[in-house]
Amino acid sequence: MPKIVDHDLRREQIVQAMTEIIIRDGFEAVTMREIAAEAGYAHGAIARYFPNKRTLLMAAFQTLHQGLHERVVNDTRGLRGLTAIEAICRQTFPFGDAGRREAKVVVAFWDRASHDEEFSTIHRENAIRWRGLFRTHLDEAKDDLGVQADWDTAPIVDQMSTQTLGWNLLAAVAPDLATDEIMDRALTAMLSGIRVLRAAK
Amino acid sequence: MPKIVDHDLRREQIVQAMTEIIIRDGFEAVTMREIAAEAGYAHGAIARYFPNKRTLLMAAFQTLHQGLHERVVNDTRGLRGLTAIEAICRQTFPFGDAGRREAKVVVAFWDRASHDEEFSTIHRENAIRWRGLFRTHLDEAKDDLGVQADWDTAPIVDQMSTQTLGWNLLAAVAPDLATDEIMDRALTAMLSGIRVLRAAK
16 A cells, blocks of 8 residues: 655744754855754655745745745634734744744745745735725724824834734844833833824814 | 956945846845946956855945945034934935935844844844934933923834834835935934923923
């Protein structure tokens, strides 16, 4: 009888091995041989699923992004306005050891995305999707706070998006400047800043 | 008579060639051979100044950072408070074609910095220096706006720093989301947000 191979499981294990190496040594240092060793497979077995490092980085990023997306959907269920925004940021800011680890994969992906069209398209689409989510909940916050419709949410969406990117970068490069305590304080200040906008009207 | 070689000029030309290639094709694609061709030197001439890609990326980043620093010193001369902060952000946000080009070098540097101790130390030191500058001018802004001393500038410094990082990333990866117009609007909103903090007191 032929051996039954669970291809999805293998794919997942290979992506996991790639992710671990990026976190430990960086994307540039990754070799297909090292991924095979880390995953416990023969070199040929890797190439069967992923022809090169590039496709593996793409898969690692998308696995991570999919996990993030699911956690956000789960955590924002039934929430609206600033409460929903806080729940999103608790996931998209790199809180905890897991967040700081994942940030390294994200930064490796960004570097590729700055000169690889397929990667930059994915980044762009993700960015637009997250901004849409922020915008929706900011519109709810406007209703909740009783702010007039002339209050422009666009620059606030920009500020939230760029802060999210910035925290991930800091977490990957200078984690002592992006501790949970520091991010917690910044997130609270960001949300109060929006509440204050109303008070100023 | 021996030929007189201007080593500083050569070094500068090589760094310039490296910078152009990173902007065009990304750091991963750079080869020492390509840099030599771009700079118009023999392969051996490059290695004499820079033993490898890594030292060249470091030099390219530091040249860029030095230029930024000089422009900021120049533009903030005699300014204080929020006016000084706006002048800084006009340089540190990736405005203009030059800003969007430089952002690609910055992102390549960041990716290395996430797993190279010497690079991450430089990033950390720069980050701390910029934050110090923001903090000084925010303290002046507090005086200017007549805000009480209990107003905590730390989270605002964090927000400014992370937004600066985020805009550079967006400019490198999705430049249509970081046009001058969009960044201008976000910068204005950020500064009004600080002014509003006073009104809310």
